[in-house]
Amino acid sequence: MKMIIAIIKPFKLDNVIEALSDIGVSGITATEVKGFGRQKGHTELYRGAEYTVDFLPKVKLEIAIAANQVDGVVEIIRVAAKSEGEGKIGDGKIFVSSLDQVFRIRTGEIGSVAL
Structure with a gap:
């Protein structure tokens, strides 16, 4: 199991969510943050x-x-969040890390079935 954290421009959120929904990804948490690189x-x-x-x-x-x-x-x-053309500074970052364990609170399921 993996955890993907992506920092993107706010106006690209709908594009990314729609593209992920098209491939069956349904569990997404989105948070408004502030930052700079x-x-x-x-x-x-x-x-x-x-x-x-x-x-x-x-x-x-x-x-x-x-x-x-x-x-x-x-x-x-990467494709859905990138600016038109060659992309622009500030398009964002994607981080991938290992996820040791997942628990579904409601059912008590553990591991990949809890995703």
């Missing part, structure tokens, strides 16, 4: 004063899947 924010003008916005709005997706689905899910997220 190489993009390092931007400057804005407010009432004549310029200020820097360091943390940009992003969406964090968490998806627990079977190990044999990782490559397909990562590729779908």
